Ligand SMILES: Nc1ncnc2c1ncn2[C@@H]1O[C@H](CCC(=O)c2cccc(C(=O)O)c2)[C@@H](O)[C@H]1O
């Protein structure tokens with residue numbers, strides 16, 4: 279089904295150049311159209327245009343972390359007690375982090391703005407709209423239900439809100455959403471129990487739920503303790519996709535694989551420090567959910583040129599490109615593909631392969647995967663023939 283929105287390649291809106299956050303002056307948030315934000319003059323302009331129209335699948339992107347500056351400022355205005363700025367411009371500075379712990383503090387201040395099922399529905403629908411504008415045909419959106427239910431949102435109403443938004447987004451934008459429920463690890467085993475209950479109780483678990491994750495700080499939050507909860511989630515038919523190796527070493531990735539039976543790894547950045555781990559990931563075709571700009575914004579990696587994405591591809595690891603918390607990191611998915619193109623020296627064919635990695639690594643059914651793969655091939659062939 280053709281998505282019900284304009285193909286950005288036909289738009290006559292000016293291409294606005296935006297220099298990357300770490301390199302140049304701040305850009306005004308929420309102004310430039312999402313689909314045409316450019317990241318780096320080193321990437322040819324027509325490659326940005328190719329990316330803007332390329333059908334994609336996104337596997338590592340957070341619900342609250344995807345709230346656009348407009349949504350965040352709107353919600354902040356509803357809750358004057360919040361420390362979150364109501365002005366999108368001020369939000370750019372507010373979303374500048376000194377380290378990962380600071381990022382989590384800011385993230386939770388935005389979580390605090392989501393207080394009603396209507397807030398949840400609005401946020402989810404608008405995130406899907408932003409994805410559709412970037413030609414995202416399928417996304418696995420990571421949601422942390424514990425953080426919302428513990429803040430007083432009724433669990434049943436929460437599930438209804440995300441499901442209503444998911445069905446509306448598919449009908450109106452043609453974007454297929456699925457859910458990953460993740461445990462905020464630092465909140466401890468209470469949050470693990472609650473998240474597992476919400477994910478496995480047939481009276482509660484939403485139809486769109488496909489996977490089970492583990493987010494938040496890794497330091498001081500050892501993965502093995504969550505094994506019983508992942509065992510229950512896997513027994514209930516969910517796929518295991520914990521964050522690991524984002525802010526700690528390769529041992530955390532090994533733990534996620536051995537104790538949590540991870541089918542994919544969120545970030546896995548430090549895997550590059552362990553050649554045996556890289557070989558294992560490549561041999562078992564265990565995908566990495568790579569989020570380049572996220573790693574810079576949270577200071578997990580110093581500069582993009584030092585990002586280990588090149589080591590991953592050289593080792594034959596299945597790399598997928600994702601945006602993690604796009605507005606918070608001053609990026610979007612198209613931006614992340616442009617960053618990958620620059621770091622890996624990709625042309626249109628290379629970018630199409632990267633997009634197909636995301637489809638292959640997804641938990642979408644086989645007909646759905648074939649449909650998006652064909653769209654990518656048709657789009658790429660038409661682009662190269664034009
Ligand atoms: N790049 C990221 N890497 C890791 N996680 C990321 C990333 N981006 C977003 N997240 C999300 O940040 C949250 C963290 C929430 C958290 O730590 C916490 C701690 C104590 C109490 C509570 C609470 O809710 O009461 C929450 C998680 O929901 C996770 O999905």
Ligand SMILES: [Zn+2]
Nearest residue numbers: 340521544602
């Ligand atoms: Zn993440």
